[in-house]
Amino acid sequence: xxxxxxxxxxxxxxxxxxxxxxxxxxxxxxxxxxxxxxxxxxxxxxxxxxxxxxxxxxxxxxxxxxxxxxxxxxxxxxxxxxxxxxxxxxxxxxxxxxxxxxxxxxxxxxxxxxxxxxxxxxxxxxxxxxxxxxxxxxxxxxxxxxxxxxxxxxxxxxxxxxxxxxxxxxxxxxxxxxxxxxxxxxxxxxxxxxxxxxxxxxxxxxxxxxxxxxxxxxxxxxxxxxxxxxxxxxxxxxxxxxxxxxxxxxxxxxxxxxxxxxxxxxxxxxxxxxxxxxxxxxxxxxxxxxxxxxxxxxxxxxxxxxxxxxxxxxxxxxxxxxxxxxxxxxxxxxxxxxxxxxxxxxxxxxxxxxxxxxxxxxxxxxxxxxxxxxxxxxxxxxxxxxxxxxxxxxxxxxxxxxxxxxxxxxxxxxxxxxxxxxxx
Amino acid sequence: xxxxxxxxxxxxxxxxxxxxxxxxxxxxxxxxxxxxxxxxxxxxxxxxxxxxxxxxxxxxxxxxxxxxxxxxxxxxxxxxxxxxxxxxxxxxxxxxxxxxxxxxxxxxxxxxxxxxxxxxxxxxxxxxxxxxxxxxxxxxxxxxxxxxxxxxxxxxxxxxxxxxxxxxxxxxxxxxxxxxxxxxxxxxxxxxxxxxxxxxxxxxxxxxxxxxxxxxxxxxxxxxxxxxxxxxxxxxxxxxxxxxxxxxxxxxxxxxxxxxxxxxxxxxxxxxxxxxxxxxxxxxxxxxxxxxxxxxxxxxxxxxxxxxxxxxxxxxxxxxxxxxxxxxxxxxxxxxxxxxxxxxxxxxxxxxxxxxxxxxxxxxxxxxxxxxxxxxxxxxxxxxxxxxxxxxxxxxxxxxxxxxxxxxxxxxxxxxxxxxxxxxxxxxxxxxxxxxxxxxxxxxxxxxxxxxxxxxxxxxxxxxxxxxxxxxxxxxxxxxxxxxxxxxxxxxxxxxxxxxxxxxxxxxxxxxxxxxxxxxxxxxxxxxxxxxxxxxxxxxxxxxxxxxxxxxxxxxxx
Numbered sequence: 001x002x003x004x005x006x007x008x009x010x011x012x013x014x015x016x017x018x019x020x021x022x023x024x025x026x027x028x029x030x031x032x033x034x035x036x037x038x039x040x041x042x043x044x045x046x047x048x049x050x051x052x053x054x055x056x057x058x059x060x061x062x063x064x065x066x067x068x069x070x071x072x073x074x075x076x077x078x079x080x081x082x083x084x085x086x087x088x089x090x091x092x093x094x095x096x097x098x099x100x101x102x103x104x105x106x107x108x109x110x111x112x113x114x115x116x117x118x119x120x121x122x123x124x125x126x127x128x129x130x131x132x133x134x135x136x137x138x139x140x141x142x143x144x145x146x147x148x149x150x151x152x153x154x155x156x157x158x159x160x161x162x163x164x165x166x167x168x169x170x171x172x173x174x175x176x177x178x179x180x181x182x183x184x185x186x187x188x189x190x191x192x193x194x195x196x197x198x199x200x201x202x203x204x205x206x207x208x209x210x211x212x213x214x215x216x217x218x219x220x221x222x223x224x225x226x227x228x229x230x231x232x233x234x235x236x237x238x239x240x241x242x243x244x245x246x247x248x249x250x251x252x253x254x255x256x257x258x259x260x261x262x263x264x265x266x267x268x269x270x271x272x273x274x275x276x277x278x279x280x281x282x283x284x285x286x287x288x289x290x291x292x293x294x295x296x297x298x299x300x301x302x303x304x305x306x307x308x309x310x311x312x313x314x315x316x317x318x319x320x321x322x323x324x325x326x327x328x329x330x331x332x333x334x335x336x337x338x339x340x341x342x343x344x345x346x347x348x349x350x351x352x353x354x355x356x357x358x359x360x361x362x363x364x365x366x367x368x369x370x371x372x373x374x375x376x377x378x379x380x381x382x383x384x385x386x387x388x389x390x391x392x393x394x395x396x397x398x399x400x401x402x403x404x405x406x407x408x409x410x411x412x413x414x415x416x417x418x419x420x421x422x423x424x
Numbered sequence: 425x426x427x428x429x430x431x432x433x434x435x436x437x438x439x440x441x442x443x444x445x446x447x448x449x450x451x452x453x454x455x456x457x458x459x460x461x462x463x464x465x466x467x468x469x470x471x472x473x474x475x476x477x478x479x480x481x482x483x484x485x486x487x488x489x490x491x492x493x494x495x496x497x498x499x500x501x502x503x504x505x506x507x508x509x510x511x512x513x514x515x516x517x518x519x520x521x522x523x524x525x526x527x528x529x530x531x532x533x534x535x536x537x538x539x540x541x542x543x544x545x546x547x548x549x550x551x552x553x554x555x556x557x558x559x560x561x562x563x564x565x566x567x568x569x570x571x572x573x574x575x576x577x578x579x580x581x582x583x584x585x586x587x588x589x590x591x592x593x594x595x596x597x598x599x600x601x602x603x604x605x606x607x608x609x610x611x612x613x614x615x616x617x618x619x620x621x622x623x624x625x626x627x628x629x630x631x632x633x634x635x636x637x638x639x640x641x642x643x644x645x646x647x648x649x650x651x652x653x654x655x656x657x658x659x660x661x662x663x664x665x666x667x668x669x670x671x672x673x674x675x676x677x678x679x680x681x682x683x684x685x686x687x688x689x690x691x692x693x694x695x696x697x698x699x700x701x702x703x704x705x706x707x708x709x710x711x712x713x714x715x716x717x718x719x720x721x722x723x724x725x726x727x728x729x730x731x732x733x734x735x736x737x738x739x740x741x742x743x744x745x746x747x748x749x750x751x752x753x754x755x756x757x758x759x760x761x762x763x764x765x766x767x768x769x770x771x772x773x774x775x776x777x778x779x780x781x782x783x784x785x786x787x788x789x790x791x792x793x794x795x796x797x798x799x800x801x802x803x804x805x806x807x808x809x810x811x812x813x814x815x816x817x818x819x820x821x822x823x824x825x826x827x828x829x830x831x832x833x834x835x836x837x838x839x840x841x842x843x844x845x846x847x848x849x850x851x852x853x854x855x856x857x858x859x860x861x862x863x864x865x866x867x868x869x870x871x872x873x874x875x876x877x878x879x880x881x882x883x884x885x886x887x888x889x890x891x892x893x894x895x896x897x898x899x900x901x902x903x904x905x906x907x908x909x910x911x912x913x914x915x916x917x918x919x920x921x922x923x924x925x926x927x928x929x930x931x932x933x934x935x936x937x938x939x940x941x942x943x944x945x946x947x948x949x950x951x952x953x954x955x956x957x958x959x960x961x962x963x964x965x966x967x968x969x970x971x972x973x974x975x976x977x978x979x980x981x982x
Contacts (some may be wrong), residue, residue: 020927031965055926065927067494075498081441111467113437115496128980150495173464235745258836266836296828297792300800302918305793321852345850346875378622382834401833413590413957418966420593 013418014099014189015369016087019047020062020236020404021396021411022195023069028415030078034422037187039085039101044147047197051130051221053228053235055404056276057307062404063146067252070148083149090192090373093228094391096419099187105180107154107164107287112175114142114150121170124163126155128232131225134240135232140167140176145230154178191391191418194371194383195411198362198397201256201263209255209358214329215241216336217356219255220273227280237284239355241334244310246354247289250338251282252324254292257361265380267361268401271298274359275311282314290317293324293340322349327356390421425561427506430483431554432474434465434490434512439510442517442527443546448489451550458483466496468797478502485560487553489546500638506560509705510553516546533681568661572725574664575963576601578653578900579730581725582949583637585939586956587728592644594964599646599724600639603670606649607639608632609732611949615764615812618804620950624834625841627808631949654678656727657717657904660936664721670980676718678909679708714904726936726963729901729921730956731894733942736797737773738889742788746887747858753778754858754885757805766818771864778883779817782867783810785826785888788854792827799946800830806888807831807842813831815845823880825853825869835948855877858885895921901937920944930962938962 011034015026017039030036044050049062073079088100108118124139139158142150152175158164159178168176201222204212211217216239218226225231226238239246251274256262271294278290297319298310311317322340329336330352338351367381375392376384382401383394395414396407431452435445445461457918460477462470465488472669477483484717485506493509500507520542532538551682575591577584580602600607611617611632619628639645648667655666655678666676682704695703712718735758738748747754752773755763763769769778783806786794793801802828810822829850831839842848853872858865862881870877894900896919899910911933912919921939923931930938940959941952 011822024927028961028965031968033968058924058926060926065925068927070494115437148494173467191880199834244675264837264840265834266832268833296830298800298828298830300830302470302799302920309793327589343873344871364722378834384621405926405929409955409958411958412930412961413954415956416590416594416961419961419964420590421453423593423595 008336010267011035011422012037012052012189013415013422014097014187014192015195015395016046016192017047017195017197017396018042018081018083019195019197019396020049020065020069020174021197021398021407022047022193023066023073024408024411025193025195025395025415025418026079027069027072027076029418030076031072032415032419033042034078034419036079037189038079038081039087040081041086042143043106043151043153044143044149045081045083046148049404050144050146051225051228053224053231054148054276056272057303059276059279066146066148076246082185086154087372090392094389095190095424096233097189097192097391099189099192103183103185105156105263106151107159107178107180108152108175109177109180110151110175112151113173114152115172116142117170117172118152118154118167118176121164121166122158123166124155124158126157126159131232132219132222134222134225134415139163175254191393191421192373193393193395193411193418194366194373194375194398195395195414196365196371196398198364198386198401201267201361201363203255203358203360206256206262206358208287208326209252209324210327210329210336211257211355212335214327214336215239216334216354217327217341217358219228219358219360220270220277223277223280223357224273224274224344227277237281239334244354246281247285248289248353249289249290249355249357250336250351250353251277251357251359252327252338253292253359254323255360256356258295263361263363263380265401268297268298268300268326268406269403270359270361271296272304272403274357275299275308276355278311278314278317282316288316290314291338291340291353292317292319293322293325294319295321320349356413366398385417387417390417390424393417425625427557428482429485429554429557430477430481431457431459431487431488432465432489433459433461433550434463434470434488435461436464436466437491437513438517439490442522442542443512443612444540444543447543448550450906451547452487452554455554455556456740465490466499471499473679474500476503478505480557483722485557487550487557487676489550489553506557506562507559508553508557510549512546512549515576516542516549516735520545521525548710568659570966571661571965572663572723573597573963574599574722574724575960576653576724576727577730578727579609579732579894579941579943580604580607580647580649581730581732581941582611582632582635583732583943583952583956584609584640584728584730585632586953587940587960589635589638589642590644590960591728591963592642594960594966595644597644599648600720601651601653601667602647602649603652604649607647608734609638611760613765615809617949618808619838620953622834624837626838627811649677651906653900655718655721655902655904657714661725663724663727663936664717665724666718666721673710675710675712676721676933677711678899678904679704679711679714681908682707704955714906725967726938727901728956728963729895729932729937729939729943730941730959730960731750731900733797733891733893733944733946734897734960736795736889736892738887743887745789745857746784746787747856747865747885748887751858751860751865751885753883754887756887756889757783757809758889760809760884760886761805766811769812769884776883778813779815779820780864780880780882781810781813781820781822781884781886782855782865782880783822783824783888784855784867785824786854787887788856794827794830794888795887797946798888798891799890800832801946801948802832802890802947803828804835804838806886807839807848809886810848811842811845814845822846822848823882824848825855825867825872826850827852827854828958830970852951858882891915891942891946893920895919895943900943901934905934930959936963936966
């Protein structure tokens with residue numbers, strides 16, 4: 001892996017997005033022998049899966065596959081990784097694109113040993129985006145414990161302040177460079193694969209479900225961070241209002257998905273994610289009761305079916321077919337009441353629980369901000385692949401809502417598609 | 425390689441403050457290895473020091489006792505040198521801070537029984553590193569004499585053809601081996617197929633014809649119909665493949681391991697080794713052993729297994745409560761598709777028009793599972809076939825009883841479009857019985873969304889049975905390997921040829937063989953086409969010389 005900025009010759013491939021999909025595409029192409037430039041907007045690689053505690057259905061850690069991929073990157077001189085980098089403009093045609101990539105300064109250079117002295121010296125605290133704002137981090141920070149590249153970042157808010165100076169002085173290796181400037185690279189590539197991923201749908205837009213108003217309602221991704229050992233609570237699932245261990249949790253499926261008012265499509269992973277979360281809760285709290293309110297339980301494929309059947313057997317997990325109409329709060333206790341109609345019995349259910357998890361859907365990042373290239377999108381912002389035209393392709397969740405396995409399948413295939421463009 | 429050793433200990437990042445560096449130096453010194461220390465090995469002066477030793481002193485086997493191998497991998501990479509990283513930073517000093525594991529006081533040092541655990545840890549790691557570099561050799565690529573870059577595609581359906589086309593488009597030759605007389609697979613028997621592109625809201629004509637034409641037009645693709653794989657011998661990159669007609673018996677058929685019941689005598693006792701061998705040889709009479717290579721075999725570099733699936737075949741009496749086997753007008757979805765592809769849908773019993781059709785997605789009986797091997801494909805197929813009824817008859821009605829409507833992701837749009845059709849009724853429900861009645865069939869369902877038991881008159885009933893992978897019946901790949909001809913199921917795969925990895929979906933248990941399509945998982949045509957691209961991509965990186973030839977086994981090695 002090289003971190004330098006030399007412009008490569010034509011006949012190279014650019015992969016935009018360094019999450020699991022982007023990594024997969026980049027590595028497949030680089031291992032065939034092509035030059036690949038991996039452009040990632042965060043200061044670290046791994047994207048959304050780096051925020052996960054475990055994958056379903058095997059309940060295995062994402063770091064396993066990520067570290068294998070990082071190792072492959074390290075061994076391959078044909079991959080250039082650009083972090084804190086975003087594509088500004090794309091022009092040209094399949095086989096020959098001109099791409100302007102803007103690099104935002106990290107204010108930390110290659111001397112960084114990740115010792116943490118700057119973070120200790122820094123006195124500013126900022127919301128920790130990696131943990132969805134559930135805790136705070138210093139203005140000089142390592143994005144997360146297993147961040148790769150393992151290099152600190154100084155947030156732009158403190159640049160020009162005394163605090164920034166403190167960080168600089170604390171560094172024994174002269175790694176803090178407060179004078180770093182943004183720069184733009186002009187690169188020529190033959191094919192581009194957009195692996196720009198997804199973001200959780202903004203749950204506060206779903207009025208009737210109370211997110212943002214009532215403290216003890218979290219999203220599925222927030223629960224994932226809580227369950228992670230390197231998360232805001234060191235792995236403990238607890239109620240935001242009083243840190244209490246929940247004895248009852250309700251999961252609201254299709255929070256924002258399959259809904260004309262929000263996301264009309266199915267986000268594919270949320271049923272499996274909630275089943276997985278049920279295992280987290282039950283492992284931590286053997287007496288806890290888990291209620292899952294769903295429309296259809298989608299566990300696509302034989303492996304996922306087996307997982308679902310196993311969780312169904314748990315006497316403390318209750319699956320109810322019924323879309324949740326409303327979530328309300330008892331302000332004295334912080335408890336929440338979920339109102340739903342059992343679709344089969346017709347009974348109205350009022351279930352009071354300690355905590356509610358909204359299984360919010362996923363939106364492609366291009367839903368809200370279109371990419372600076374000549375791409376076609378569905379109404380919901382997913383990039384449509386045109387294999388006849390070639391040249392540019394979408395991989396992973398940029399193309400459709402999918403689980404990690406499907407994203408990796410798709411990303412592997414897109415590497416080949418990109419190579420086909422170069423061979424035309 | 426003539427090794428010249430050098431040990432280098434970095435004192436930066438707290439290592440020097442926490443450990444007794446002089447004592448650490450003693451470890452290599454005791455073995456007669458040269459050792460140097462530096463305040464910051466990864467910095468420019470540190471690297472200079474290392475480069476100098478390599479250039480001037482010919483040091484080529486380095487133990488670098490500093491930080492984790494996860495960082496500074498590019499800094500400590502020197503061509504032609506063996507570098508072993510001993511992690512004194514993260515694994516010793518950072519994870520065992522002196523605040524929790526204090527160093528020995530002068531007084532404590534006086535008693536020989538006291539020892540400093542942290543120091544000992546560091547010393548042990550250095551010893552391990554030194555032992556390792558003695559044994560490490562620089563990796564050599566496994567060079568094959570006859571690396572073939574031709575791809576064998578087993579299966580000429582949508583998946584196989586797509587994979588071959590993708591390989592050809594990337595400049596490689598592929599051979600499709602298809603067991604039936606023509607390409608196309610199951611798609612040849614469809615009336616219509618599910619949408620494969622945005623907005624996913626309507627059925628389309630099967631695209632299989634276009635694929636067959638494209639394959640025929642491609643100079644890089646060879647097609648062999650009425651052909652199956654008798655044996656795949658050799659190794660990844662150099663597979664020697666013996667092909668044959670499906671019913672032939674040839675001497676290069678692959679030997680099969682003895683079935684369990686043949687390994688024991690009449691009383692159930694396991695046979696002696698000699699007797700076992702005799703039985704094995706008799707069982708495989710006429711076949712060449714696995715080490716004999718077929719002189720007429722064809723050389724291939726990689727295999728894409730796209731052998732697809734077959735419809736689930738209910739046993740006698742299975743689904744009797746749903747009328748299967750009892751009433752001619754109760755059929756599986758596969759049979760219904762064949763009827764529909766021939767023309768207007770009529771009842772098998774008397775040829776009358778089938779204007780009212782009930783689709784049953786789950787066998788019920790207390791469980792909300794779909795039929796075995798259904799995946800989330802049969803839900804979509806039921807919707808498709810419900811539409812057929814509406815296409816054929818303006819007064820046609822379709823009823824779909826499901827436990828979960830499995831239309832995940834963007835296929836949700838297709839479900840929504842079907843929901844708009846006033847002639848298609850969809851409800852969750854458990855079908856408890858299918859009997860004769862009302863001039864045709866009577867379907868009784870319970871626990872429905874309508875809140876009550878309902879009875880529906882039906883001209884025909886269609887069961888949403890699943891897609892059984894080809895490898896559930898037969899090894900297909902017929903490997904001439906000691907471990908046997910097929911993939912091992914080990915209770916994980918349920919007959920599918922799949923990878924158990926989430927992050928590396930194409931690595932089957934056999935290197936160089938990549939599975940795609942229905943043989944790997946129940947999939948729609950769209951998913952299969954995409955899957956084919958992925959599988960077709962894998963051979964190219966596995967073959968590349970840049971990966972030192974060992975990439976294809978990377979996941980097991982790492």
